Amino acid sequence: DAGVTQSPTHLIKTRGQQVTLRCSPKSGHDTVSWYQQALGQGPQFIFQYYEEEERQRGNFPDRFSGHQFPNYSSELNVNALLLGDSALYLCASSGLAGPDTQYFGPGTRLTVL
């Protein structure tokens, strides 16, 4: 049973560029949440997708957008990258039919130069 997978593992971009991160949820899960984790901090909630729609959103600017596909996989897009966007981006999946527990993927380490 595959867990949550994310790609790429690492990414280096320059200021002003755009980036797309990808996530495949755990088998049987239909809800995907994205988090940003700066060094030495706890993860911060970006948004959550369910049934291909953004269901909840944290306190992040519109430069952060996402998408969920019919197979429940998801993308996180960040436009006009800033140095402060450098972080570990975590995807977590959960299922409505089961417990509320969110399971995390390995993350994508984004470095903005």
Added chain:
Amino acid sequence: GQNIDQPTEMTATEGAIVQINCTYQTSGFNGLFWYQQHAGEAPTFLSYNVLDGLEEKGRFSSFLSRSKGYSYLLLKELQMKDSASYLCAGIYGGSQGNLIFGKGTKLSVKP
């Protein structure tokens, strides 16, 4: 907001017991998670408490008091591999709501 507070760092000795405390705001609260995170890795699920009381799972136990807005994670028979950050996270706004994380407690286990 829903402040989640936990100590920044703790140190303990191999074989000992350590308790990591967490306090949270009770308004809109649905449940509390504990995750373990080794440096550079993703958080891994340890426990989820919804009701008051202690839940034991092997060497790890988690306690919740909803009225006091308080939880703790208890680690017994500490091993060197338990050195990691421990994240307390509250779920708010319904059972499928988003997780609000504390900054994490970095635990160092020494021989």
